[in-house]
Amino acid sequence: MAHPFLVFKKDLKRFRFFILSWVLVVCLVQGLTLLGVTLLKQHITYRIYLPLLLEGMCFLQGLLMFIYIPRIVQADPTVGTTAFWMTRPVSRLSLFFAKAMLVFGFFAGIPLSVELVVLAVSRIPARLLWLAVPEILLEKSLLIVPVFLAACLTERFHKFILLTILLLLSLFIAWPFLSGLLVGMFFPGSRPDFVWGRSLFPSLSQAGLTQNISVVAAGIILILHQYLTRRTKRTVLGLFAGLVMMTVAVHSFPGRKVPSEIPGESPSNIRVEKSRVSVSEDMKYNNRLSRERIVNININVQGLPLGQFAVLRDAAQAHIVYGQDVRLESTMFFNHPRVSIASRDLQSPIQYALKDYIVMNPYEQQENSYEMFRLAETDYEQYKNLSGTYRARGTFDVYQYRLSLKMPLKRGGSARSGKTDVMILDIIEKPSGVTVIVGEKTANMAFAPKSGRAGTPFDREDSYTDFTQTYVLSHPRKRQAFLLDMREHTASRIDAGWPVSHGRLVFKVKRYDFKPVDAGGNSYVKLNASWLKEAELIRLDAVQAGAFRRDMEFSGFYLPEFHGRKK
Amino acid sequence: MEYPSKERKQMKYVIETRDLTKKFGRTVALNQLNLKVPAGSIYAYLGPNGAGKTTTIKTLVNILPPTKGQARIWDLDSRSLGPKEFRQIGYVSENQALPEDMTVDELMNYCSSMYPQWDHAFCQGLVKQFDLPRQGRIDTLSRGMKMKAALIASLAYRPKLLILDEPFSGLDPVARKDLMDGIMELTAADDWTIFISSHDIEEVERLADWVGFLHQGELKLSETTESLQQRFKRVTVTLKQDPSGDVYYPDEWLLPQREGRFICFVDTAFEEKQSLKQYRKQLMSVSHIDVQGMSLKEIFLIQARQLKMLNI
Numbered sequence: 067m068a069h070p071f072l073v074f075k076k077d078l079k080r081f082r083f084f085i086l087s088w089v090l091v092v093c094l095v096q097g098l099t100l101l102g103v104t105l106l107k108q109h110i111t112y113r114i115y116l117p118l119l120l121e122g123m124c125f126l127q128g129l130l131m132f133i134y135i136p137r138i139v140q141a142d143p144t145v146g147t148t149a150f151w152m153t154r155p156v157s158r159l160s161l162f163f164a165k166a167m168l169v170f171g172f173f174a175g176i177p178l179s180v181e182l183v184v185l186a187v188s189r190i191p192a193r194l195l196w197l198a199v200p201e202i203l204l205e206k207s208l209l210i211v212p213v214f215l216a217a218c219l220t221e222r223f224h225k226f227i228l229l230t231i232l233l234l235l236s237l238f239i240a241w242p243f244l245s246g247l248l249v250g251m252f253f254p255g256s257r258p259d260f261v262w263g264r265s266l267f268p269s270l271s272q273a274g275l276t277q278n279i280s281v282v283a284a285g286i287i288l289i290l291h292q293y294l295t296r297r298t299k300r301t302v303l304g305l306f307a308g309l310v311m312m313t314v315a316v317h318s319f320p321g322r323k324v325p326s327e328i329p330g331e332s333p334s335n336i337r338v339e340k341s342r343v344s345v346s347e348d349m350k351y352n353n354r355l356s357r358e359r360i361v362n363i364n365i366n367v368q369g370l371p372l373g374q375f376a377v378l379r380d381a382a383q384a385h386i387v388y389g390q391d392v393r394l395e396s397t398m399f400f401n402h403p404r405v406s407i408a409s410r411d412l413q414s415p416i417q418y419a420l421k422d423y424i425v426m427n428p429y430e431q432q433e434n435s436y437e438m439f440r441l442a443e444t445d446y447e448q449y450k451n452l453s454g455t456y457r458a459r460g461t462f463d464v465y466q467y468r469l470s471l472k473m474p475l476k477r478g479g480s481a482r483s484g485k486t487d488v489m490i491l492d493i494i495e496k497p498s499g500v501t502v503i504v505g506e507k508t509a510n511m512a513f514a515p516k517s518g519r520a521g522t523p524f525d526r527e528d529s530y531t532d533f534t535q536t537y538v539l540s541h542p543r544k545r546q547a548f549l550l551d552m553r554e555h556t557a558s559r560i561d562a563g564w565p566v567s568h569g570r571l572v573f574k575v576k577r578y579d580f581k582p583v584d585a586g587g588n589s590y591v592k593l594n595a596s597w598l599k600e601a602e603l604i605r606l607d608a609v610q611a612g613a614f615r616r617d618m619e620f621s622g623f624y625l626p627e628f629h630g631r632k633k
Numbered sequence: 634m635e636y637p638s639k640e641r642k643q644m645k646y647v648i649e650t651r652d653l654t655k656k657f658g659r660t661v662a663l664n665q666l667n668l669k670v671p672a673g674s675i676y677a678y679l680g681p682n683g684a685g686k687t688t689t690i691k692t693l694v695n696i697l698p699p700t701k702g703q704a705r706i707w708d709l710d711s712r713s714l715g716p717k718e719f720r721q722i723g724y725v726s727e728n729q730a731l732p733e734d735m736t737v738d739e740l741m742n743y744c745s746s747m748y749p750q751w752d753h754a755f756c757q758g759l760v761k762q763f764d765l766p767r768q769g770r771i772d773t774l775s776r777g778m779k780m781k782a783a784l785i786a787s788l789a790y791r792p793k794l795l796i797l798d799e800p801f802s803g804l805d806p807v808a809r810k811d812l813m814d815g816i817m818e819l820t821a822a823d824d825w826t827i828f829i830s831s832h833d834i835e836e837v838e839r840l841a842d843w844v845g846f847l848h849q850g851e852l853k854l855s856e857t858t859e860s861l862q863q864r865f866k867r868v869t870v871t872l873k874q875d876p877s878g879d880v881y882y883p884d885e886w887l888l889p890q891r892e893g894r895f896i897c898f899v900d901t902a903f904e905e906k907q908s909l910k911q912y913r914k915q916l917m918s919v920s921h922i923d924v925q926g927m928s929l930k931e932i933f934l935i936q937a938r939q940l941k942m943l944n945i
Contacts, residue, residue: 069747071744072743149691149694149729149730150729150730150731152695152696153695153719153722153724154715154719154744155719155720155747155748156716413786
């Protein structure tokens with residue numbers, strides 16, 4: 067028998083219980099994913115426990131991978147003085163193949179096979195199924211390669227891996243506090259905003275497919291180099307060189323592209339105006355506690371084409387000028403746009419998307435508000451009530467609503483919108499209205515070609531008030547439409563994918579309440595059985611239509627009175 | 634590739650180091666070592682603990698890279714040793730980590746795949762001879778048994794060069810004798826070169842026909858045991874009368890002692906006719922000369938003591 071197969075057989079026998087436990091966990095995770103929708107239909111408690119169980123199992127899956135791979139690799143080490151292996155006529159290449167075969171076969175191959183079965187059973191089209199293969203392999207390799215490499219470069223990594231994981235987890239948890247402490251110690255004037263993905267790995271956190279592929283490829287080259295030469299120093303040097311090159315390469319990749327200007331509309335027609343300014347408070351911890359004031363501005367964007375609305379993405383170089391000499395710079399821009407589906411500014415685009423349907427319960431609650439400026443409490447006290455000029459360079463994303471799905475309001479009814487299958491799981495009629503339980507199954511394949519739409523739907527976590535996606539209850543004959551009732555907010559989701567990707571197969575179960583009353587409790591129309599019999603469920607998706615930049619200048623700008631602390 | 638090939642058969646030395654130096658940080662483990670191991674010899678590489686024996690061997694088999702100089706096996710730089718060469722090298726060291734979860738049979742089967750020339754019958758015979766449990770897992774074996782298993786795994790392919798690094802260290806006398814008998818029996822038939830390191834001369838005295846002595850990373854002597862034993866003699870000279878003044882001792886006379894009319898020393902350059910003449914000339918009124926042969930152990934100890942006295 068060829069040598070690689072003998073090594074493979076030896077390791078397979080030696081690690082049979084490890085591998086079995088790994089396969090069991092993989093199958094369990096995918097089995098739970100598969101059963102997800104069925105279980106969710108059964109009882110509401112599953113909606114709480116199933117995602118938790120899945121998260122736990124996925125964590126266990128990763129943990130086992132991190133524990134087992136170093137053990138397998140270091141059974142025939144590439145470093146150290148384990149003379150039995152170093153002085154045998156073992157072809158290093160064949161040893162590499164044997165190890166790679168076992169590690170990639172079981173830690174990438176098995177999850178790949180099981181997940182493909184799950185995707186196939188979930189009726190994912192064959193076209194997408196094939197596209198899932200490179201994605202799953204890449205995703206698993208991104209985890210396997212660093213552990214594999216660490217095991218190749220060290221003698222006893224397998225003995226310390228649990229400790230390493232615990233240390234990393236502790237560091238992960240403690241990092242915001244540690245960074246605050248460090249910044250406070252060494253840079254007392256600055257704000258401790260070192261968080262994962264921003265300061266430590268700013269580039270890798272933005273890494274896309276190309277970057278991930280290059281990470282895996284570079285890692286495999288280094289592993290192969292270590293096997294062939296067993297010169298750890300050189301491989302470590304290569305690793306550092308690779309990291310530097312990777313960082314440079316990743317930085318040279320464009321981040322999120324600003325889409326082209328809105329087609330057919332001259333940006334000069336667009337006016338950005340402020341309506342209301344308010345001030346809130348934030349705490350700042352470094353070497354001592356200090357307070358900051360956040361200036362929130364309600365922004366109105368006028369002059370957009372009909373049916374479109376703008377969301378501020380970034381306000382760079384924000385500053386306020388007082389007179390000739392005083393220029394206050396914002397300590398940072400940390401935008402939490404309060405853009406809700408219930409925003410008053412979005413009613414016109416919603417109505418535009420619904421065309422001749424009449425929205426019976428339009429929202430009138432709030433305006434879009436953005437954190438536009440931050441300053442120290444002392445500065446605020448000094449300059450409040452003084453007239454100045456606010457300036458910032460704003461980048462705005464422009465969206466419009468698209469009617470992406472329309473289906474009869476029937477229990478078990480289903481329809482497809484893009485890559486999402488939507489199913490009505492339940493309809494609960496109440497005296498006050500109707501509650502619709504919607505199940506969504508989305509296949510997210512990273513390698514799938516983008517659809518030919520003008521823009522791509524904004525990708526963010528689902529919430530009841532999320533402006534990027536909503537459901538509308540409509541009556542096609544009466545041309546009446548009801549928006550969601552905003553007084554109850556519930557949504558659950560289950561992600562099948564773990565842990566790197568966003569999830570190739572995502573099941574979500576959402577509860578939507580429709581009530582034919584406004585905030586004052588006035589009834590528009592009765593949602594009785596006869597109305598519901600003919601009713602339809604419509605889904606609206608916000609699709610990005612473009613973007614624009616605008617230098618914002620608000621003269622006569624006052625910092626208003628701060629009316630109370632956050633509790 | 635077969636070793637030794639026609640050319641290599643004519644090669645005088647199987648192992649050769651040229652100014653081999655190995656440093657670990659500031660510690661010099663080997664200092665410009667020039668070692669030559671003739672083909673077909675059983676070379677005992679001796680030295681106290683920490684002398685640099687294991688470092689030499691690890692450098693020879695390409696586990697450690699030299700800091701300076703070269704280590705060559707079959708005239709090939711040790712850094713270039715690859716699977717082809719290792720098919721002809723057997724290496725066993727003390728506390729050698731074996732794949733512990735394998736049984737003896739599995740280990741032999743696994744190792745056999747690496748060597749085209751693996752002699753299965755020979756291997757079975759060795760297992761039987763060493764009384765190893767074929768189905769016993771390596772991790773359940775005693776230390777002596779593990780060493781035997783390691784030795785079989787390094788002998789069954791009949792390597793042309795067998796390198797043993799302190800193979801008997803820590804073994805009980807029975808296991809040690811078994812192992813030594815085994816090596817002697819096996820090597821008697823074939824023209825193997827054996828390079829065996831030890832800090833205890835007694836372990837290898839029966840085996841070795843060449844001996845090298847390493848001290849603090851420097852090779853102090855390297856020659857055949859025969860010539861060494863011919864060269865090293867314990868000499869007792871009886872004088873006719875007590876010498877009145879100081880007696881001059883040449884450098885090659887080690888550990889000289891005088892007690893009345895008796896002078897004892899170890900002559901490290903004994904040569905039958907010349908030496909006796911030299912004694913008479915050097916010590917003047919010689920009445921009687923008693924020359925006794927020395928065991929390797931005695932030579933080893935004398936050498937070590939002398940080096941210690943000189944504080945080298």
